Structure formats: structure tokens, C-alpha cells
Amino acid sequence: MNKIRVISLLSVFFLGAFGAISCNESQKTSGKEASYDAKVDEKSEGTQKTVLFFGDSMTAGYGVDQDEAFPALVQEKIDSLGMDYKVINGGLSGETSASGLSRIDWFLEEKPDIFILELGGNDGLRGIKLSATKENLQSIIDKVREEYPATKIILAGMQIPPNMGEKYTTDFKEIFPNLAEENDVVLIPFLLENVGGNPALNQPDGIHPTAEGHKVVAETVWKYLQPVLR
Template identity: 80%
Template sequence: MNKLRVISLLSVFFLAAIGAVSCSESQKTSEEEVSSEGKEDEKKEEPQKTVLFFGDSMTAGYGVDQDKAFPALVQEKIDSLGMAYKVINGGLSGETSASGLSRIDWFLEAKPDVFVLELGGNDGLRGINLSATKENLQGIIDKVQKEYPSTKILLAGMQIPPNMGEEYTADFKEIFPDLAEKNNLVLIPFLLDGVGGDPALNQPDGIHPTAEGHIIVAETVWEYLEPML
């Protein structure tokens, strides 16, 4: 009887030991899962920064699907490198520097970390007074810098056909480097470099790039944008 009692007690101790080990392993696994979930949450909570493209029909991607416009192609490049940046396309067809200045406040609610300014082309095509265009663009730059002093600004230079005369065309081209120098901005000398004037890369209007043209524009923008990210 005593032997049976001893065996019974040993069995109880053995089962208790197994239970303790099992609980310990279960607790360890649970702690590891919590730790792993914590790391995942940290990754999810990593703040995403914003790149705002603010422009006219070039930025909006007139005549092509939105995902073929150069801002979307820039987003693809950003994603492929695992960068925590979200691209916002603030392009509007027909936008002038004046209308851009009037609507910039609404877009600044996006709190851009990088602001790409692509405006002025429609001003030039319409023969708008150059001083007014320059003043409007400066006004946009001032608003961005005042609201978000740490925001980096990338200015897209533009050129126009000589329809308005050689002097107007030449002076228009100088607006962008002048603004870049005055405000210490990064400048893309000519947004449509390698695309403008090439019928194979432009739509029938001879102004707006095709999907193939946007690929080249995206490469041009990326050359100057990537070091800013």
C-alpha cells in the first residue's frame, strides 16, 4: 500500500513538473509573440513622409492614365527602394501660376516633406506678363516656406515655343533659375528634357507627353528628387 502511495506521489510530482515546463515554454512563446508583434507594430507606426507634386496638366498626366503620369512612376521608384514616402499628385490641367497661388493653401494641409513645384508653362503659352508669373511662383514658394520651413522644395524649370517672340521666350526660361537661386532651391533645368519637341514622345497637340514621354520625365525628376529623400 505504501509502495502504491509512493508511486502515486511520484506520478503527481512528475505531472506537475511537466506542467511547469509546459507553462514556462508557453509563456516564453507568448512573450516572443508579443515581442514580434511589437516589432511589427513599430514598422507599421513608422511615420510616412509626403512628396507633393503641385503643377498643371504635365503633373496631372493629361491624356494618359493616372498611373502612367510621371508622379505615379516616381512613386513606383520610391516603393521599389522601400522608402517611406507617399506621393500626392496635385496637378490640375489648365493651371496657371495665379490659380496655383489661390489653391496652394488647401494642398498644404498635406504637410509635404518635399514640395515639387511645376507651374508656369500655361502662363508662357498664354503670353502672361512675366513679372506676374514670377511673382505668383514666388508667392507659392513663400507660403510653403512660411508654413513648413523644413520642407524641401524642388522647382521644375520649363521652356516654351518661340510663338511669343524670342525675347519673351528667353526671359521666360530665366524665371526658374532666377527663383531657384534667390530661394536656394533645387532646380530641374528643364522638366521636358529629351521629350519636348519630339513628336514620337508627345501627343498630337505637341505639348503633352505620351506614356513613353512620361517615363523619361520621371527619370529626369528622379535624378534631382532622389538625393532629397
């Protein structure tokens, strides 16, 4: 089976308690972030294509084994169908749209054939100006297209609780479908569909999916990714 290359864990704070959990995650992920270079190998030569998941702790699989995170489960689905795709897990703890934009150039060296963008959740919970979040996500999309016009892009939508007020929450949710329409990219309406807010599928922090929760997320992602793979 193809190996998924992992950068680190990252945190999307879906249901609150940002400050304490942010600190906790940094402590837990620092060792894995430092060891990433030793785990990366060169991209396989030949016809194998690359699927790059570029996101935060939801992508990185915070709190679960790496083979339980949804990108790894997607790789299993790909392998079971005999498709020649390699999945790269490009998750980083605490990632925002701005920090993602600052490191996207390095990841584009992987020459992704399919690029799944899963960022913005941390922006929303920090109350970052919505226009800045949208601009950063747009810039990431632009960079991918400028470098690799043929790369297929999928945008993962996110939602936040109404802590910042109803208007902010509603307008944040609309960033993703608006970007998808403006850029003609595939939209996953809500990455955590049937998982967010369900205690049975989330870890004790009430934020990050359990291994069972990641299975549900993988099914959600697969519904939109499979047609693109084919």
C-alpha cells in the same frame, strides 16, 4: 504599394494651339475634378513622409492612365527602394501660377515634406507678364516655407516656343533658374528634357507626353529628387 491621390488633369501648352486644346481638356477633365473629394483619404499617420507634386497637365498626366503619369512612376521608384514616402499628384487642368497660388493653402494641409513646384507653362503661352508669373511662383514658395520651414522644395523649369518673341521666350526661361538661386532650392532645369518637341514621345496634340514620354520625364525628375529623398 502606396496609392497616389489624384486631383485632375491639367494642361501645360508646350508647343502651341492653346485655344482649341484648352477647351478640349476642360471637357475631358471635368468628371475627374468633380470626383476628387471621393478619392482623397487622410494622410497616413506615423513616420511616412509626403512628396507633393503641385503643377499642371504635365504633372496630372493628361491623356494617359494615372499609373503611367510621371508622379506615379516616381512612386514606383520610391517603393522599389523601400522608402517610406507617399506621392500626391496635385495637378489641375489649365493651371496658371495665379490659380496655383489661389489653391496652395488647401494643399498645404497635406503637410508635404518635399514640394515639387511645376507651374508657369500656361502663363508663358498666354503671354502673361513675366514679372507676375515670377511673383506668383515666389509667393507659392513663400507660403510653403512660412507654413513648413523644413519642407524641401524643388522647382521644375519650363520652356516655351518663340511665339511671343525671342526676348519674351528667353526671359521666361530665365525665371526658373533665377528663382531657384534666389530661394536656394533645387532646380530641374527643364521638365521636358528629351521629350519636348519629340513627336515619338508626345501625343497627337504635340503638347503632352505619351506614356513613353512620361517615363523619360520620370527619369529626369528622379535625377534631382532622389538625392533630396536620401
